[in-house]
Amino acid sequence: VNTFEKMVDTAGYYAASLPGHPDHVIIGMNSIFFSAKDSSRCLPTDTSSGHAELNWIRRQLNSCREKKMKVWFTCHIPPGVNIKSTADGMQKTGKDCPKKVKMMWKEDYNTEFLALENEYRDVITGGLAGHTHMDDFRVITDAAGKPVSFFHINPSISPIDGNNPGFQLFTYDPGTMQMLDFVTYAFGGPGDAPGPDWKKEYDFDTAYGVSALDANGFYDAAKTICSHGKKQKDYEAYYEMGSKQIKLEPWDAYACGFTHLDRAGFAGCACAKNK
Numbered sequence: 001v002n003t004f005e006k007m008v009d010t011a012g013y014y015a016a017s018l019p020g021h022p023d024h025v026i027i028g029m030n031s032i033f034f035s036a037k038d039s040s041r042c043l044p045t046d047t048s049s050g051h052a053e054l055n056w057i058r059r060q061l062n063s064c065r066e067k068k069m070k071v072w073f074t075c076h077i078p079p080g081v082n083i084k085s086t087a088d089g090m091q092k093t094g095k096d097c098p099k100k101v102k103m104m105w106k107e108d109y110n111t112e113f114l115a116l117e118n119e120y121r122d123v124i125t126g127g128l129a130g131h132t133h134m135d136d137f138r139v140i141t142d143a144a145g146k147p148v149s150f151f152h153i154n155p156s157i158s159p160i161d162g163n164n165p166g167f168q169l170f171t172y173d174p175g176t177m178q179m180l181d182f183v184t185y186a187f188g189g190p191g192d193a194p195g196p197d198w199k200k201e202y203d204f205d206t207a208y209g210v211s212a213l214d215a216n217g218f219y220d221a222a223k224t225i226c227s228h229g230k231k232q233k234d235y236e237a238y239y240e241m242g243s244k245q246i247k248l249e250p251w252d253a254y255a256c257g258f259t260h261l262d263r264a265g266f267a268g269c270a271c272a273k274n275k
Contacts, residue, residue, distance in 0.1 A: 003015045011030060011056075012030035012032065013029050013030040013053055013056070014027075014028045017069075023067075024069065024070050024071075024072065024177050025060075025071050025072070026072050026074055027057060027073050027074070028075070029057070030075075031105070032076070033049065033050040033053050033109075034079075035105060036082070036104065036105060038050075057113075057116065061116065061119075061123055064123050065120065065122070071120075071123050072126060073126070073127035074128050076130055077104050077105065077129065077130075077131045078127070078129035078132075078138055078151045078153055079104060079110050079113055079114065079138070079140075079151065080103075080104055080151075080257065081101060081260070081261065081263070081266045082102040082104050083254055085102040086101050086266075086270075087249065089102070090250055091250060101263050101266055101271075111262065114262060118148055121142075121148040121149060124148075124149050125149075125214070126151065126179070127151040127152070128151070128152050131153070132156075133155065133158065135153070135166060136239060137153055137218050137221070137258070138257070139218050139219045139222055139258055140261060141259055145259070147218070147259075148215055149215050150215050154167075154168060155167065155168065155186075162240060162246050163245070163246070164186045164187055164241035164243040165187040165241065166186045166187070166241035167184075168185070169182060169183050170182045178212055179212070180205070181205040181213065182203075183200060183202070184202055185198045185199065185200055185201060186199065186201040187199075187241075201242060204221070207231075207238070208224050209224065219259065222258035222259055226255045232251070236248050253270050256269035256270040257270075
């Protein structure tokens with residue numbers, strides 16, 4: 001599976017097998033087409049539509065299922081709620097809370113993608129994204145609330161959103177290609193921590209007591225963060241790489257955002273707690 005050269009220059013998305021691991025495939029999505037702010041018309045209509053991309057993703061997932069391959073997603077903008085913008089709106093006024101919910105992707109694309117994640121849970125391992133500049137994650141669940149997949153959101157080297165610069169080193173099992181853990185390193189930026197050079201900030205496994213970076217591991221981490229005050233404070237510091245510039249208020253918006261990636265589910269969780 002390798003459509004990089006064929007697809008990336010015309011559509012911006014592609015599929016490629018991992019070197020040395022032909023049964024593991026990366027699907028690099030062009031999430032610009034999904035973005036709630038997208039207004040681009042620079043490519044042909046057969047490739048510049050989010051629905052065209054999602055139809056292509058479905059075909060790739062079908063092919064990978066037939067060939068017993070596992071899939072990783074990568075993209076810039078993650079699916080789910082734009083939690084910071086939503087939280088800012090909720091903080092300004094408690095009225096009409098559901099109307100304050102802002103999405104990362106256009107809602108129909110978000111809904112279709114979450115359905116694909118559930119339909120192909122036997123194929124999809126997880127995903128990696130960025131965009132927010134923060135150290136964060138999302139857990140995709142099924143109708144019963146059980147975890148089926150995840151997106152880890154990587155921190156940014158750029159500090160323009162109030163975060164300290166950060167990067168992460170991941171460990172994985174080369175036999176199974178299971179991601180096991182990551183360590184975050186942060187640089188002194190807008191805040192006064194951790195200092196004037198790169199220093200280890202934290203180890204995800206040690207911080208939240210998980211043994212693997214999979215849907216269940218991130219789901220358990222979310223439960224730990226939301227049920228223990230000390231872990232919540234740790235998460236808030238790690239979120240911005242220790243810059244002390246960002247207040248995660250109201251907290252319910254951030255807590256509900258971990259596992260509620262659709263508008264209705266998020267509103268039912270966060271707005272019910274902020275009436």
